[in-house]
Amino acid sequence: MTRSQSGDLLPLDQEVERTCRNFKRALKAQLAAEEELAQLQIADEEEMGDPQDHDVVLPEEQTMGYYWTARAADMRSPIQHPHIPANNFEVSTSVITMLRGLVVFRGKEGECPRSHLRRFHDIIDGIKINGVPAYAIQLRYFPFTMEGQAKEWLDTRPPRIDHHVLQLGGQVPHSLPSPVQDGGPA
Known part of the structure; x- marks a missing residue:
């Protein structure tokens, strides 16, 4: 390969080993997070069982102003x-x-x-x-x-x-x- 054809070359990474370790660490963390999420989903499905067996209780409807308004009981020391x-x-x-x-x-x-x-x-x-x-x-x-x-x-x-x-x-x-x-x- 000549210098005139250097456009196809990848840039040189001076710290290849550190880059590789960081990439492996990030990949392991991502895989662990995905596995934990899958386990939580399985646990939720087992816990919920048949959806018709549970009565869904919805919270009382409130306006956004209700949640933004500070109440005296919340502010009391x-x-x-x-x-x-x-x-x-x-x-x-x-x-x-x-x-x-x-x-x-x-x-x-x-x-x-x-x-x-x-x-x-x-x-x-x-x-x-x-x-x-x-x-x-x-x-x-x-x-x-x-x-x-x-x-x-x-x-x-x-x-x-x-x-x-x-x-x-x-x-x-x-x-x-x-x-x-x-x-x-x-």
């Missing part, structure tokens, strides 16, 4: 903030930034909720405001220390977490299910 008679209390953005940098609890495996509360108390106990009880300050800042699964778990709680939970040092009373008991972060 699970933490009950006490009334603060003092008018000199403001949630400080610098304290929130410090808490998010030093005391974040995500609910991941291996994270200790007790050490999270200890670090939280170490920082918050340094904040004193005349006429504002310490537990009121704790309840205002506590949600800012949670992210991820822990924040999602907190947001699904009914509105009844008060200052007694924070005073227990992380031990959740029996009336309030722990995240482990109801499928929240471990």
Whole structure:
């Protein structure tokens, strides 16, 4: 072959082995996904059985506006903030930034909720405001220390977490299910 006929040549791949490995890996992942989908379809068919044996219950028809409208029950915080008679209390953005940098609890495996509360108390106990009880300050800042699964778990709680939970040092009373008991972060 001469240089004048080089138009039919494929471009040179400098890293042939890596390209081949990546291609094989992608092919294996695709085959595994297809196999899993086939198994799920078989399981669904076995579970459903004869379609005439099941009564289909359709959900109540709602407009799109219903789903887009925020309801008060969905927006309510699970933490009950006490009334603060003092008018000199403001949630400080610098304290929130410090808490998010030093005391974040995500609910991941291996994270200790007790050490999270200890670090939280170490920082918050340094904040004193005349006429504002310490537990009121704790309840205002506590949600800012949670992210991820822990924040999602907190947001699904009914509105009844008060200052007694924070005073227990992380031990959740029996009336309030722990995240482990109801499928929240471990």
